[in-house]
Amino acid sequence: MRNAVEIVELKKTYKKFSLDNVSLELPEGYILGLIGPNGAGKTTTLKIMMDMIRADGGRIRIFGLDHRDHTREIKHRVGYVGEEPQFYGDKSVSWIGKWVSGFYRNWDLNLFETLLTEFGISRTKKAAQLSKGMKVKLSLTLALSHRPELLVLDEPTAGLDPVVRRDVLERLRHLSKSQGRSVIISSHITDDITRIADLIVFLIDGRVVLADSKDDLLARWKRVHFQEDALEKRIAGSLRFRKTQAFGSSGITDDYPSLKRQLAAGVDNRTIKIENLNLDDILIACVKGDET
Amino acid sequence: MWRLIRKNSPMFLLYQGMYFAFFFPLIDYDRMSSQNPLDLSFLFFLNTYMLWLILGSVWSQEQLENRSNGYAFLSTLPLRGRQIVGAKYALVFLVTLIYVAVSLVWYSLSFDDPAFLAAGRSSLIHVASVCLFLAGLYYLGFFRFGYKRFSRFAVAAWFCLVVSPLLIQIVLKERLGRRSGDIILAITRLNPAITLSVCLVLFLGTLVLAVRCKETQDFSA
Numbered sequence: 001m002r003n004a005v006e007i008v009e010l011k012k013t014y015k016k017f018s019l020d021n022v023s024l025e026l027p028e029g030y031i032l033g034l035i036g037p038n039g040a041g042k043t044t045t046l047k048i049m050m051d052m053i054r055a056d057g058g059r060i061r062i063f064g065l066d067h068r069d070h071t072r073e074i075k076h077r078v079g080y081v082g083e084e085p086q087f088y089g090d091k092s093v094s095w096i097g098k099w100v101s102g103f104y105r106n107w108d109l110n111l112f113e114t115l116l117t118e119f120g121i122s123r124t125k126k127a128a129q130l131s132k133g134m135k136v137k138l139s140l141t142l143a144l145s146h147r148p149e150l151l152v153l154d155e156p157t158a159g160l161d162p163v164v165r166r167d168v169l170e171r172l173r174h175l176s177k178s179q180g181r182s183v184i185i186s187s188h189i190t191d192d193i194t195r196i197a198d199l200i201v202f203l204i205d206g207r208v209v210l211a212d213s214k215d216d217l218l219a220r221w222k223r224v225h226f227q228e229d230a231l232e233k234r235i236a237g238s239l240r241f242r243k244t245q246a247f248g249s250s251g252i253t254d255d256y257p258s259l260k261r262q263l264a265a266g267v268d269n270r271t272i273k274i275e276n277l278n279l280d281d282i283l284i285a286c287v288k289g290d291e292t
Numbered sequence: 293m294w295r296l297i298r299k300n301s302p303m304f305l306l307y308q309g310m311y312f313a314f315f316f317p318l319i320d321y322d323r324m325s326s327q328n329p330l331d332l333s334f335l336f337f338l339n340t341y342m343l344w345l346i347l348g349s350v351w352s353q354e355q356l357e358n359r360s361n362g363y364a365f366l367s368t369l370p371l372r373g374r375q376i377v378g379a380k381y382a383l384v385f386l387v388t389l390i391y392v393a394v395s396l397v398w399y400s401l402s403f404d405d406p407a408f409l410a411a412g413r414s415s416l417i418h419v420a421s422v423c424l425f426l427a428g429l430y431y432l433g434f435f436r437f438g439y440k441r442f443s444r445f446a447v448a449a450w451f452c453l454v455v456s457p458l459l460i461q462i463v464l465k466e467r468l469g470r471r472s473g474d475i476i477l478a479i480t481r482l483n484p485a486i487t488l489s490v491c492l493v494l495f496l497g498t499l500v501l502a503v504r505c506k507e508t509q510d511f512s513a
């Protein structure tokens with residue numbers, strides 16, 4: 001399987017933040033969710049991919065092409081939605097669409113018009129008059145209208161109402177599953193990522209702390225609640241972020257499949273309870289450690 | 293590149309349109325009604341308004357670009373830095389060319405004295421050449437230091453370039469009139485082709501440097 005995106009040991013240093021050897025891969029046709037708290041380096045990573053920020057080191061290949069040497073070719077094949085979409089505020093939506101269309105060789109005017117209608121964006125409104133949610137929708141419309149093979153979306157659902165948010169996510173999933181497009185989407189709203197992503201990368205303080213398929217991640221990370229003496233000391237000792245409360249203890253394992261058989265008896269006699277974690281829990285566990 | 297030029301052109305056309313629509317007819321009206329012949333220093337002073345026109349347009353355009361976060365938007369499109377910068381320089385060159393062409397036609401229609409006409413043409417080309425170079429410097433400054441840092445300097449320089457000749461013309465006309473006329477006459481006797489060549493080389497030099505600055509520009513997170 002070919003990779004749509006391949007990032008190897010990406011580095012970028014600012015005064016108060018640095019991206020430290022970030023590596024990730026996105027196979028074609030998959031959706032990768034980039035999760036991390038604010039300031040983790042998600043936007044920086046995506047902007048470096050789009051050649052909007054220069055990296056200090058590392059290598060990025062998109063469709064097998066070096067992102068610096070083939071910027072223009074890559075941008076023809078990539079749709080980008082930034083964290084805060086910006087347009088020429090004094091221009092109308094239809095002017096922006098018509099103007100932007102001239103830069104792309106695959107621009108689909110019908111798709112552009114359809115998306116404007118579906119998203120309820122007024123063609124005559126000036127960009128500056130659009131609400132934040134409408135700007136995100138317009139940005140998505142522009143990003144989708146040249147039928148990109150890869151979508152790079154930086155917090156695209158921020159500012160959208162729940163109905164439109166769900167609609168946008170469904171559309172992205174449809175693009176990936178039925179049309180084989182690849183999507184890389186950053187968010188700190190883990191629900192969105194859970195809904196659509198195949199692959200998850202946790203980025204914290206400029207470092208990749210976890211990278212796996214969503215299903216494997218959710219299958220491996222579990223919270224184990226247990227009564228004292230119900231768990232072998234060796235296993236209890238291997239749990240992370242342990243807490244002891246009046247009704248028992250709990251801890252998180254990131255390798256549940258290998259413990260499953262050993263915990264089975266305790267689960268059966270109800271001295272051990274296994275709780276599924278969601279991506280939010282895993283993110284918080286990674287960020288805050290013992291505080292969870 | 294044409295699309296970029298088209299996007300950038302309204303501000304330039306607005307300034308130029310205002311200039312052509314009001315200045316030339318007013319000067320013609322004043323000349324015909326008062327029967328005052330134009331002197332060379334006034335014509336030179338008039339040409340310095342090209343600086344007001346072009347540099348003012350450059351600054352206003354960059355102000356618009358900054359307000360709309362335009363460069364960040366452009367960086368998401370399949371464009372090279374050299375296309376974005378090149379479009380700006382090409383438009384300045386075109387607008388200056390239009391200004392010179394219209395002025396030359398106006399001179400030909402308005403001035404009968406061949407010596408005066410030649411001096412007027414020469415002064416026009418000298419000012420246009422310097423104007424191109426200064427516009428190139430302005431863009432280089434904007435791309436190198438960014439709008440926020442460079443605009444203060446740009447406005448101050450623009451104010452000095454445009455207002456100083458006006459103040460000299462109005463306030464000190466009596467004292468410097470003859471001397472400034474001599475200086476202007478000396479300038480018009482310089483070979484305009486040399487000034488144009490030197491300024492074009494400098495203009496292209498600033499273009500190359502501006503492209504380099506643009507291609508290392510970050511739109512940081």
